[in-house]
């Protein structure tokens with residue numbers, strides 16, 4: 097994203113004084129708050145988070161944020177409220193805070209599967225909503241998010257949310273119909289990559305490498321391969337071909353992966369996670 101926003105204001109000018117709230121102070125809220133603060137986009141003192149778990153609140157306090165056990169207090173204090181509770185808690189939380197929602201508060205939901213319609217229908221008519229699917233690499237500023245505007249959210253709202261999410265990785269805007277698949281791909285995807293890293297390291301250990309070295313090599317290999325895809329613009333198939341010497345080691349490994357159904361396993365993983373996101377959204 098360029099340093100100038102579509103509105104003509106710099107990102108920091110848009111976010112400088114914004115009061116950001118988190119309802120739910122778990123893993124994703126912690127990752128997002130840390131990124132917003134460390135990027136300088138949001139002052140720690142301008143963040144308020146609520147949770148019923150003191151350990152989670154302590155982590156936010158350690159970042160310099162304000163904390164409370166009262167969800168309504170977050171809404172009262174914030175211009176932008178991130179709904180960062182589990183999907184089945186979203187509706188009860190919205191019903192709890194709806195009576196005190198001001199007309200100018202923007203709600204941002206990161207809950208898997210929960211539709212814009214179900215969020216808007218539990219808030220006062222006209223409340224602006226943006227739905228986002230982020231992921232945990234936000235914690236190391238390497239997140240991937242997709243956002244969708246609700247029915248009354250403006251371009252300025254989506255630019256604001258995009259600016260915040262761009263401080264913790266990449267952020268794209270897309271149709272709400274994409275979001276369950278985004279959940280199955282990039283929302284859940286870090287877990288698939290962690291399994292791959294762990295398994296590759298196990299392979300190295302099986303062949304006699306020390307565990308620490310094997311893990312470092314496996315993680316750096318996935319990082320490097322991902323960077324090559326993003327930075328060269330080459331098709332991953334071409335990059336794969338460039339590693340496979342005729343009659344060499346890699347093509348042996350690729351043939352083995354194909355026999356094991358590696359591609360199909362990943363395609364199926366994205367599919368079942370997408371279906372699960374859809375099912376979570378259907379549960380009210």
Ligand SMILES: NC(=O)C1=CN([C@@H]2O[C@H](COP(=O)(O)OP(=O)(O)OC[C@H]3O[C@@H](n4cnc5c(N)ncnc54)[C@H](O)[C@@H]3O)[C@@H](O)[C@H]2O)C=CC1
Pocket residue numbers: 119120121122123124125146147148149152167179180181182183185189206207208229230231232283284
């Ligand atoms: N963990 C991940 O990789 C991702 C999670 N998400 C979504 O983010 C949301 C949060 O997920 P996580 O941070 O992983 O969960 P988490 O379990 O770490 O955090 C949720 C927090 O909500 C708190 N909570 C429960 N009931 C509450 C209530 N009534 N009021 C206030 N706080 C309450 C819990 O104590 C917990 O700390 C979910 O909806 C999930 O679908 C989205 C993308 C990635």
Ligand SMILES: O=C(O)[C@@H]1CCC=N1
Pocket residue numbers: 208279283284
């Ligand atoms: O597993 C889950 O339901 C959440 C949503 C995406 C990643 N974690």
